[in-house]
Amino acid sequence: xxxxxxxxxxxxxxxPVPFHRQSVVAVRDLDLxxxxxxxxxxxxxxxxxxxxxxxxxxxLVSPTRGRTEIFGRDSRLVESREAVGFLPENPxxxxxxxxxxxxxxxxxxxxxxxxxxxxxxxxLLTLVGLTKARKRRLGxxxxxxxxxxxxxxxxxxxxxLVVLDEPTAGVDPAGSREIRDLILDLRRRxxxxxxxxxxxxxxxxxxxxxxxxxxxxxxxxxxLQELIAIENQTELVIADxxxxxVDEIESLINxxxxxxxxxxxxxxxxxxxxxxxxxxxxEARMSNDERITxxx
Amino acid sequence: xxxxxxxxxxQRFPGxxxxxxxxxxxxxxxxxxxxxxxxxxxxxxxxxxxxTRLKVFYFLLVFALLLIGSSMFMAQLTFQxxxxxxxxxxxxxxxIFTSLLAxxxxxxxxxxxxxxxxxxxILAKPVPRLEYLLGKIAGVLLLLAIGTLVMGAVFFLVLYxxxxxxVHVTMRQMAAAPREQIDEALRAVxxxxxxxxxxxxxxxxxxxxxxxxxxxxxxxTFATTNIFTIVVMAFIYFIGHLQAxxxxxxxxxxxxxxxxxxxxxxxxxIFPDLQAFxxxxxxxxxTAISLGLFFKTAVLGVFYTTIYTLLAAFVFYGKEL
Numbered sequence: 001x002x003x004x005x006x007x008x009x010x011x012x013x014x015x016p017v018p019f020h021r022q023s024v025v026a027v028r029d030l031d032l033x034x035x036x037x038x039x040x041x042x043x044x045x046x047x048x049x050x051x052x053x054x055x056x057x058x059x060l061v062s063p064t065r066g067r068t069e070i071f072g073r074d075s076r077l078v079e080s081r082e083a084v085g086f087l088p089e090n091p092x093x094x095x096x097x098x099x100x101x102x103x104x105x106x107x108x109x110x111x112x113x114x115x116x117x118x119x120x121x122x123x124l125l126t127l128v129g130l131t132k133a134r135k136r137r138l139g140x141x142x143x144x145x146x147x148x149x150x151x152x153x154x155x156x157x158x159x160x161l162v163v164l165d166e167p168t169a170g171v172d173p174a175g176s177r178e179i180r181d182l183i184l185d186l187r188r189r190x191x192x193x194x195x196x197x198x199x200x201x202x203x204x205x206x207x208x209x210x211x212x213x214x215x216x217x218x219x220x221x222x223x224l225q226e227l228i229a230i231e232n233q234t235e236l237v238i239a240d241x242x243x244x245x246v247d248e249i250e251s252l253i254n255x256x257x258x259x260x261x262x263x264x265x266x267x268x269x270x271x272x273x274x275x276x277x278x279x280x281x282x283e284a285r286m287s288n289d290e291r292i293t294x295x296x
Numbered sequence: 297x298x299x300x301x302x303x304x305x306x307q308r309f310p311g312x313x314x315x316x317x318x319x320x321x322x323x324x325x326x327x328x329x330x331x332x333x334x335x336x337x338x339x340x341x342x343x344x345x346x347x348t349r350l351k352v353f354y355f356l357l358v359f360a361l362l363l364i365g366s367s368m369f370m371a372q373l374t375f376q377x378x379x380x381x382x383x384x385x386x387x388x389x390x391x392i393f394t395s396l397l398a399x400x401x402x403x404x405x406x407x408x409x410x411x412x413x414x415x416x417x418i419l420a421k422p423v424p425r426l427e428y429l430l431g432k433i434a435g436v437l438l439l440l441a442i443g444t445l446v447m448g449a450v451f452f453l454v455l456y457x458x459x460x461x462x463v464h465v466t467m468r469q470m471a472a473a474p475r476e477q478i479d480e481a482l483r484a485v486x487x488x489x490x491x492x493x494x495x496x497x498x499x500x501x502x503x504x505x506x507x508x509x510x511x512x513x514x515x516x517t518f519a520t521t522n523i524f525t526i527v528v529m530a531f532i533y534f535i536g537h538l539q540a541x542x543x544x545x546x547x548x549x550x551x552x553x554x555x556x557x558x559x560x561x562x563x564x565x566i567f568p569d570l571q572a573f574x575x576x577x578x579x580x581x582x583t584a585i586s587l588g589l590f591f592k593t594a595v596l597g598v599f600y601t602t603i604y605t606l607l608a609a610f611v612f613y614g615k616e617l
Contacts, residue, residue, distance in 0.1 A: 058420045060617045078424045079328040086420035092412035094342065096349040108338035109421045111328075153417060163420075 003072030005161050005192035006040075006057055008032035011066035013052055013216075026052040027216040030066070034209075036160070039183060039193040041203040041224075044213035050196035051089065053213070054165050057194070058086055070161060082110075085154030089166040091146060095139035099130050099149050102138060103156055110157035124152040129178075144175035151182065162186060164195040168202060174278065180206055201269075204228070237266060328422050335423055339431020340438060347401050347439050355393050356446050362389055363454045375462050379488040380580055382458065386451040387497060387576040393447065394440055394505035395533065401439060402512035403525035405432050406612075415617060426609050429513065433605055436509045444502045459489035496590045497579045503597030504573035508533070510604035511568070517611040536570035539563065568600050 011030040014023035027049040034040040042050050055061040057068045059075050073080035093102050100121060107117040125131045128148035138146065147167065154162055167183070168176040183206050186193055197203045203210060204224065211221040220227060238246075246263070253260045366385050373381070409415040418428060462485050470478050512529050519525040543560055572593060575585055 055416075055617070058416075060416060060419055062614075062616070078330075078422050081420060081422045082328045084420060086417060088413045088416040088420075090413070091417060093414055093417070094346055096346055097342075101345075105338055105342050106417070106421065109335055109418065109423050111332065111334065111422075113334070150417070157421075 002036060003069070004033045005036045005038075005071060006032065006034035006194055007069040007072075008053070008057065009067050011053070011056060011068060012064050013049075013056060013061065014064045025216050027056070027213075030213075030216075030218055032211060032218070032221075034161075034192060034194050036071075036192050037187070037190050038208040039187050039195070039206055041207035041210040042194065042196040042213060043198065043200065043203055043210055044196075045198055048213040049216040050198075050213055051165055052216075054086075054163055054194070054196055058084065058163060082157075083160040085157070085159035085162045087147075087150045087154045087162075087164045087167060089169055090143075091150040093138050093146065093149065093153070096137060098135050098137050099125065099141070099152075100134040102149055103152055106153040107156045112157060120156060120158075124155060127155075127182075128152045144171045147171050147175065147179065151179065159191070161192045161194065164193065166197055167195055168197070168199060176202065233261070330424070332427065336427050336431045336434065339418075339423075339428060340434040343405065343432050343435025344438050347435065352397060352401060352439070353443070353446075355397065356443065356450070359389055359393055359447050360450045363450060375485055376488050378458065379455070382455060383494070384576065384580045386447075386454070387494075387501065387579060390444065390447050390451070390498065391501045391504065391574075391576060394444055394501055395508050397443055398436065398440055398505040398509040399512050399526060399529045399533070402433075402436050402509045403516055403519075403522045403529065405436070405513070406516045407519065407522050407525070410617065419617065425613055429605070429609050429612055433510060433513050433608075436513075437506055440502060440505045440509065444498060444505070448498050455489055459485060462489075491579070493575075493579045493583075493585045496585055497575050500573050500575050500590070500593050500597070503594055503601070504570065507568060507570075507573075507597050507600040507604070510601040510608070514604045514608040514611070517608045517615065532567055533570065535567045537574075538571075539567050540569050540571040543569075565603070572596060 008030055011027055011032075012025070013027040014025055016023045030049075030053060032040075032042075032053075042053060044050050052061060056063050057070065057075050059078070059081065062076065068075040070080040071083055075081075094105075097105065103121045103124060104117065107113070107120060112120065122131075125134050128151055130145060130148060130152070133141065133145060138149065141149065147170075151164075151167070154164070164183070168179050171179065180202060183193055183195070187206075187208075195203075195207075207224050209221070209223050210227065212219050236249075250260055250263065363382070363386055366382065406415070409418070415428075419425065463482055466481050466485055467478065470481055473481075508529070511532065512525060515528050515532075516522075516525045519528070543564075546556070546560070573596075575589075575593070578585055
C-alpha cells in the first residue's frame with residue numbers, strides 16, 4: 001500500500017493571544033488524506049485555517065496537537081520537503097534578482113547545479129512563459145508574472161507534491177486560466193497538487209476532491225462530483241432544438257410525475273465571455289499593428 | 297508594472313510519470329544531506345548579492361572622501377601630527393562604518409524575508425533553519441570583510457601617498473644636509489607613517505563588526521521590525537562601550553563576591569565589552585599591541601560571534617513563521 005501524499009491526523013493549532021488567557025483556535029481536530037496524483041482543494045473563507053494547515057504540513061508552523069506526514073515522513077523533518085514544491089499566497093521574491101537568478105538560487109537550495117540546473121531553468125522559463133523576461137529583475141514583474149515565477153521555483157526540483165496557497169489570488173482572468181491549465185497539466189504528469197482557495201468556481205474546475213474548512217473545522221470532504229451532485233435532478237442540454245420540440249418535451253414531463261424546474265437558454269460563463277472578448281481585441285490590435293507595419 | 301503578453305502562454309511539460317513513481321524524493325535533486333555547505337553557500341551568495349544591489353557600498357565613497365579631505369586639511373601640521381590624526385580619523389571611521397554596516401545590514405535580513413514571505417519559499421525547500429541563518433550571517437560577514445578590505449586599502453593608499461609626498465619634501469628641503477641626517481629624517485617620516493600594529497588593529501575592527509552582526513541577528517530573531525532591532529542595538533552599542541567603566545566602578549564600590557562576579561558575567565554576555573575591541577587609541581599613540589593582547593581580543597570576538605549566532609539559531613528554531 002502506497003503512503004498518502006499528505007496525511008493529517010488530529011491536527012489542532014492554537015495561537016496564544018498576548019495578555020489573554022484564551023487562545024485563538026486556527027485549526028481543530030483536522031483529519032485529511034491526499035492521495036498521490038490527485039488535485040485536492042482546501043476551501044474556506046478567509047481566516048478559516050487553510051494557510052495555517054498548509055504551513056503546518058510544510059513544517060513552517062508547529063502543531064499544538066496531532067501529526068502531519070508527507071509521503072509517510074513526519075513533516076517536521078526537513079527531509080520530508082525533498083518531495084515538495086510550495087507557492088505562498090502573493091509571493092514577493094528577492095526583487096533585485098532576475099527571473100533566471102531566482103530559479104538558480106532555489107535550484108541550488110535543492111542541491112541542483114551545473115548543466116541539469118541550467119536545462120531545468122530553461123525548461124521552466126519556457127513552461128511559465130517568461131523566457132523573454134528571464135534577464136529582468138523581479139522588481140519590474142507584474143503580479144501575474146511573479147505568480148508564474150513562483151510556480152517555476154516550486155517546480156524547480158521536479159517535486160512529487162506541489163502545495164499552492166491561493167495560486168490565482170490577484171491574477172487577471174487570462175493568467176488565472178493559465179495557472180489552472182498548468183495545474184491540470186501537473187495532474188496529467190502524476191504530480192499531486194494540494195491547493196487552498198476561496199475561488200470556488202476555479203476549484204470546481206480543477207479539483208478531484210475538496211475539503212471545506214470553516215472556523216478551523218473540516219465541515220465537508222469528498223469527491224467533488226459526489227458533493228455537488230443533486231440526486232433527484234437531471235439536466236438535458238440540447239442543441240438546435242426547435243420550439244415545438246421543446247414544447248413537446250415539456251408537455252411529456254408535465255404528463256409524468258416529474259416536475260420541470262426551469263426552462264432557459266444555455267449561457268456561457270462570464271469568464272469565457274471575458275476571455276473571448278479580450279482575445280478578439282488582442283487579435284484586432286495585432287492585425288492592425290501588422291497593417292501599419294506593412295504600410296511603413 | 298509590465299506584462300509581456302507574448303510571453304503569457306504556459307507550455308506543456310514534456311514528460312509524464314505515474315503517481316508515486318521514483319521514491320519519496322524528486323527525480324532531479326541530489327539526495328538530501330543533513331548539512332550542506334552548498335545550500336549555505338547559495339544563501340550566502342544571495343545575501344551578499346542582495347546587500348550589494350542595495351548599494352550599501354556607497355559608504356566606502358564617503359570613507360574615501362573623508363580620508364582624502366582630512367589629509368588635505370592636515371597638510372599644514374607637522375608630519376607626526378598629520379599621520380597621527382590621519383590614523384585616528386581613518387581607524388575611527390572604519391570602526392564606525394563597519395559597526396553601522398553590520399547592524400543596519402543584518403537588522404533587515406530576517407524581518408524582511410518574513411514580511412515578503414520569501415522565507416516560506418526557502419524553508420519549504422529541504423533547508424534546515426540553522427543553514428538558513430548560517431548563510432545569512434556568512435553573507436553579512438563577507439560583506440563586512442569586503443568593506444574592511446576596501447577601506448583598509450584606501451587608508452594605506454592615502455597613508456602611502458602622504459608618506460611619499462613628505463619624503464620628497466624632506467629630501468628637497470634637506471638637499472644640502474649630510475647623508476646620515478637625511479636618512480635619519482626619512483626614517484622618522486616612515487616610522488610615523490606605518491607601524492606594524494595597524495594591520496592587527498584593522499583585524500580587530502573587523503571582528504568587532506562580526507560580533508555586532510551576530511548580536512543583531514540574534515535580536516532580529518525575536519524582533520518584529522527592523523526599527524526595533526536597530527534601536528535595541530544602538531542601546532547595546534553604547535552600553536557595550538560604557539560597561540567596562542561601569543564594571544570597574546561597581547567592583548570598587550561593592551564586594552567582589554561570587555554573586556557579583558556571576559552578575560557581571562551575565563551582564564558581560566548580554567552586553568559585550570566593546571571597549572575591549574578599541575585598540576585604535578593604542579595604535580594612534582604608537583603603543584605596541586602585544587601578540588597576547590591581539591590573540592586574546594581576537595578569540596573574544598570569535599567567541600562572542602559564535603555564541604550569538606548559536607543563540608540566534610536556538611530562538612529561530614522554535615519561531616512560528
